Amino acid sequence: MEKLNDLRALLIHEVKDVYSAEEQILTALPKMIDKASNSQLKKSLQDHFRTTRNQRQRLDKVQDLLKVSEDEKGPGKKGGLLGLFGKTEVCKGMQGIIHEGEKIMNEDIDREVLDAAIIAACQKIEHYEICAYGTLKAYAQELGLTQVVKLLDETLAEEYEADVLLTNLAVFGGLNRKAETSPSENGSAKSSAESRGTTSRGRSSATSSSRSASTPSRGTSTKKSAPAKKAGTVSKKKAAPAKKSSASSKKKAGARR
């Protein structure tokens, strides 16, 4: 592997990594679409397949702008033979996430539970991508690559959107709740949430509203990370009175001496 001398080299390296991730997603999605039972879930996965193809094309443009040599470009330009030619590498992170998703899909699993599992698998993918694209965008901003920033930002927005859509299907669309129903246990088809007096909200695989949960963790400077900053500020403020009280307790201790 070549030595990475500067941020531009790191950006190119990471672009190739996410290119491999997108390629793997394009291979994995049709299986997920095939296995999904819920029509809305199926449709949103089909839509996301098309979106992912566009995202791969966008990465081709990014590579052109970054003047990545033909030899080093993502495998899409070489007929989709992942990692077989050129200096392309497979994104191991995405490989692991997809492998986990496929493992659960191959379990003996009820169809509603499978839908919930597919959503969870897809959200793991989305969160990885949000992190990856957020970081790439920050690097491109740092390097003043305006056109690259624009392209990466379009994809980043789509990844956020896909994540929110999945949360909506799982939590508000009731797919997680459907997965809770267990007719085989007592024949009454009573939801386990009902019996415990809870709902699926808040415990779902598709848990958090994605923007706060998946704020890019590697030093991005996107607007989306603002809420996290704010939260940090608030907690600092809250910590302030503790200092004061410790100071005042020292005073009191001094007075007692």
Ligand SMILES: [Fe+2]
């Ligand atoms: Fe993507």
